[in-house]
Amino acid sequence: MIYEPNAINLARAAETIRTRGIVAFPTETVYGLGANAFSEKAVARIFQIKGRPANNPIIVHLAEAADISQVADITDPKISTWLAIASKFWPGPLSVVLPKHPSIPENVTAGRSSVAVRIPAHPIAQALIRMSECPIAAPSANPSNYVSPTTALHVEAQLGDLVDMIIDGGPCTVGIESTVLSLVHDEPTVLRHGAVTIEQLRDVFENVTDPVAEKTTEPLSPGMLPEHYAPKTPLVFLSAFDPKVTSGPYGFICFREPSHPIPAQEVRVLSASGDLEEAATRLFATLRELDSLGLSCIVVEPCPEEGIGRALMDRLRRATCGGARLRRG
Numbered sequence: 001m002i003y004e005p006n007a008i009n010l011a012r013a014a015e016t017i018r019t020r021g022i023v024a025f026p027t028e029t030v031y032g033l034g035a036n037a038f039s040e041k042a043v044a045r046i047f048q049i050k051g052r053p054a055n056n057p058i059i060v061h062l063a064e065a066a067d068i069s070q071v072a073d074i075t076d077p078k079i080s081t082w083l084a085i086a087s088k089f090w091p092g093p094l095s096v097v098l099p100k101h102p103s104i105p106e107n108v109t110a111g112r113s114s115v116a117v118r119i120p121a122h123p124i125a126q127a128l129i130r131m132s133e134c135p136i137a138a139p140s141a142n143p144s145n146y147v148s149p150t151t152a153l154h155v156e157a158q159l160g161d162l163v164d165m166i167i168d169g170g171p172c173t174v175g176i177e178s179t180v181l182s183l184v185h186d187e188p189t190v191l192r193h194g195a196v197t198i199e200q201l202r203d204v205f206e207n208v209t210d211p212v213a214e215k216t217t218e219p220l221s222p223g224m225l226p227e228h229y230a231p232k233t234p235l236v237f238l239s240a241f242d243p244k245v246t247s248g249p250y251g252f253i254c255f256r257e258p259s260h261p262i263p264a265q266e267v268r269v270l271s272a273s274g275d276l277e278e279a280a281t282r283l284f285a286t287l288r289e290l291d292s293l294g295l296s297c298i299v300v301e302p303c304p305e306e307g308i309g310r311a312l313m314d315r316l317r318r319a320t321c322g323g324a325r326l327r328r329g
C-alpha cells in the first residue's frame, strides 16, 4: 500500500525497516526496495521479491559519510583518499564500491569482499535512514530485469502485494540510477554509468577507468551483464527498425521535438528542447507507459553520448538487446 510521507508514516516505515520488514522509498534517482542492511533475513526477502539472481549485490544506503566505517573498511590510505574525493558528490546519485566490513551479511554483497555504498540526497530517503537507525540495503524497486520505478505507482503496480509499505515521494527528480564507481580496483573504475557523469568524475580524479567504453569482456559487476532493464514490448533503435515488417501499432520515443511528422501511433518526446537531464527524468516512466499499451514494438532514437546521455544509451542498449524474448523474474 502507498503511504504519504508524513511523520507518522515515516516513523512506522522506520520501525518496519528496524524489525526486518521491507519498505519501498523514493531516492532522487529511482525508488528503492529497502531492508535493514544488517539483517540477512530481511535482505533475503528482497532477493525473493525481486526474483533477483543471488550473484547480484545490493547497494547499502547511509545518511552521511561519517557512518561509512560501520559498513566498509576504509583503512587503506589510497582508498580513503579516493573516498574523500568521491564524497564531493554526496549526498547524491553516486554509489562507491569499498572493501566490505564484516558487519554486512554475505547476501548483501553476493559473497563479494566489497560493498557498494550510497548517500542519497532525497529528503525522504535521508529521514527514513536516520529514523531507522541502521543502514538500508536497497536495490531498485522493480522485478529483476524490468525497468526501474520512478513513481510510487510504478512500485505498487508490480510489487504492491509483496512489500510492507511504499512511501510516496512523488516522481524522482533524476530518473536514472546512480553511477557505480569502484574504489577497489587499481584506478577508480566506473561499473555502471549513471547520473554522475564520467566528465564530472574526470574533473576530480586523476584517472578514471571506464570498462563500459573499453568493452572489457569480463564483467566486473553483475550490473555490467548485457541484458537488464527491459520492457516486455520489443524495443528497437530507429536504425534497426523497418516499418514494413511491423505487425501493428507501434510507439516512438524522441529525445527532442521531431523536425518532421512521425508516422507512429504513439509518439513521446522526452524533452522538447533536447535537454538530456529532462529526458532522463521521463525515460523510464515513458517506457512503462508505452509498455502498457499493447504495441507491437517501441522505436527509440539514440541520444548524444555525452554527459547523462551515456547512461541513457547504456540503459537503452540493455533494453533493446532482448526485447522480444520473455523475461526471467
Ligand code: TXA
Pocket (backbone or CB within 6 Å): 027, 029, 030, 031, 032, 033, 056, 057, 058, 059, 095, 097, 109, 112, 114, 115, 116, 118, 138, 139, 140, 141, 176, 177, 178, 179, 180, 191, 192, 220, 221, 222, 223, 224
Ligand atoms: O540509484 C540507484 O543506485 C538505486 C537507488 C535505489 O539507490 N539502486 C539501484 O540498485 O539501482 P540496483 O540493485 O538496481 O543496482 C545496483 C548495481 C548493480 O549493477 C550491482 O551489480 C552493482 O550496483 N553493485 C552493488 N554492489 C556491488 C559490489 N559490491 N561490487 C560491484 N557492483 C556492485
Ligand code: MG
Pocket (backbone or CB within 6 Å): 139, 140, 148
Ligand atoms: Mg536495478
